[in-house]
Amino acid sequence: MSLLSYFFGSKPKTASVAKERLSLLIAHERSANQPTPDFLPALQRELIEVISKYVNVSADDIKVQLGKRDNYEILEVDITLPEQQPK
Amino acid sequence: MARVIVVTSGKGGVGKTTTSASISSGLALRGYKTAVIDFDVGLRNLDLIMGCERRVVYDLINVVNGEANLHQALIKDKHCENLFILPASQTRDKDALTEEGVEKVLKDLEHMGFDYVVCDSPAGIERGAVMALTFADEAIVVTNPEVSSVRDSDRILGILQSKSRRAIEGREAVKEHLLVTRYSPKRVEDGEMLSYKDVQELLRIPLIGAIPESDDVLQASNQGTPAIHLKDSDVATAYQDVVARFLGEDRPLRFVAYEKPGLLKRLFGGK
Ligand SMILES: Nc1ncnc2c1ncn2[C@@H]1O[C@H](COP(=O)(O)OP(=O)(O)OP(=O)(O)O)[C@@H](O)[C@H]1O
Numbered sequence: 227m228s229l230l231s232y233f234f235g236s237k238p239k240t241a242s243v244a245k246e247r248l249s250l251l252i253a254h255e256r257s258a259n260q261p262t263p264d265f266l267p268a269l270q271r272e273l274i275e276v277i278s279k280y281v282n283v284s285a286d287d288i289k290v291q292l293g294k295r296d297n298y299e300i301l302e303v304d305i306t307l308p309e310q311q312p313k
Numbered sequence: 314m315a316r317v318i319v320v321t322s323g324k325g326g327v328g329k330t331t332t333s334a335s336i337s338s339g340l341a342l343r344g345y346k347t348a349v350i351d352f353d354v355g356l357r358n359l360d361l362i363m364g365c366e367r368r369v370v371y372d373l374i375n376v377v378n379g380e381a382n383l384h385q386a387l388i389k390d391k392h393c394e395n396l397f398i399l400p401a402s403q404t405r406d407k408d409a410l411t412e413e414g415v416e417k418v419l420k421d422l423e424h425m426g427f428d429y430v431v432c433d434s435p436a437g438i439e440r441g442a443v444m445a446l447t448f449a450d451e452a453i454v455v456t457n458p459e460v461s462s463v464r465d466s467d468r469i470l471g472i473l474q475s476k477s478r479r480a481i482e483g484r485e486a487v488k489e490h491l492l493v494t495r496y497s498p499k500r501v502e503d504g505e506m507l508s509y510k511d512v513q514e515l516l517r518i519p520l521i522g523a524i525p526e527s528d529d530v531l532q533a534s535n536q537g538t539p540a541i542h543l544k545d546s547d548v549a550t551a552y553q554d555v556v557a558r559f560l561g562e563d564r565p566l567r568f569v570a571y572e573k574p575g576l577l578k579r580l581f582g583g584k
């Protein structure tokens with residue numbers, strides 16, 4: 227730190243930079259680490275039951291996810307259908 | 314009921330063991346029958362900080378495996394009447410710790426009439442750290458005023474809120490306390506270090522104290538005496554305040570304001 231900045235007190239305040247970075251990061255990580263809502267496994271199970279009445283799918287072929295876009299929560303259901311004919 | 318307190322942090326080397334030693338000693342000095350358990354399997358250190366390393370015969374894993382009972386494994390502290398230490402194993406690995414095993418040890422301690430059980434957590438968010446916090450009633454989250462420590466504390470808070478028994482069983486949440494350690498009021502004043510208020514605002518849990526950065530901690534560990542016993546030491550006083558607040562007493566925060574050295578001291582330098 228130069229003598230001038232010592233007298234005029236224009237020190238770089240790294241602590242406030244740290245605080246700002248952390249508050250963004252923590253907010254982000256908290257929302258990312260939200261536990262999945264507990265209805266998801268049940269929903270996935272029931273979807274498999276229903277769909278497998280018509281098509282031959284296994285548990286791995288169905289992915290149910292809850293996501294966020296802008297201000298909306300999005301329930302995403304991804305079903306990979308087998309190539310063979312329906313039952 | 315024995316109250317289980319976990320001292321945790323996520324990040325390593327922030328002062329968990331130093332804090333576990335001082336807080337367990339402080340509770341014992343207040344007359345509570347207290348046990349302090351080292352959960353850092355493979356890297357035991359609490360015994361050194363407590364000064365009982367030469368009296369270790371059995372450890373936590375021996376008790377979990379039924380190779381020794383608690384009466385054989387607990388080491389009576391040399392400074393306090395009501396304090397007992399249960400060391401970690403130096404030779405086994407973390408997988409030897411099972412949830413059932415830990416639960417049984419805690420139940421047995423309760424039957425032996427312990428008021429408090431302090432669990433010194435290892436660093437990280439893996440098995441050892443999760444074991445240490447699983448049965449906690451209260452958590453002391455040790456945080457240094459520094460970016461990675463604050464972030465890791467937030468991670469460990471998330472784990473407390475999802476993996477502790479209290480969380481899983483939907484009981485009243487683990488009571489969380491923030492302890493900021495290695496605090497340097499001068500660097501905060503200079504804008505180089507996060508203040509305890511910053512850390513608290515970021516983590517959003519109640520503050521139980523701030524422990525100043527001090528050479529005394531090294532002096533204490535050199536001798537195997539928990540820092541809370543040191544005479545004329547800010548660190549000792551700060552830890553005594555933490556224990557008092559933990560027990561519900563009202564104590565103003567000390568050692569967080571920077572006092573500018575007088576002109577004479579500046580000219581002739583003190584320490
Ligand atoms: N208030 C303090 N002032 C100065 N040094 C400190 C302070 N608290 C702890 N230390 C030092 O920091 C180092 C780490 O402390 P300690 O072993 O208590 O941390 P820990 O969180 O238990 O580490 P680990 O994650 O490895 O178990 C030690 O060298 C200790 O002397």
Ligand SMILES: [Mg+2]
Nearest residue numbers: 329330353358
């Ligand atoms: Mg430690």
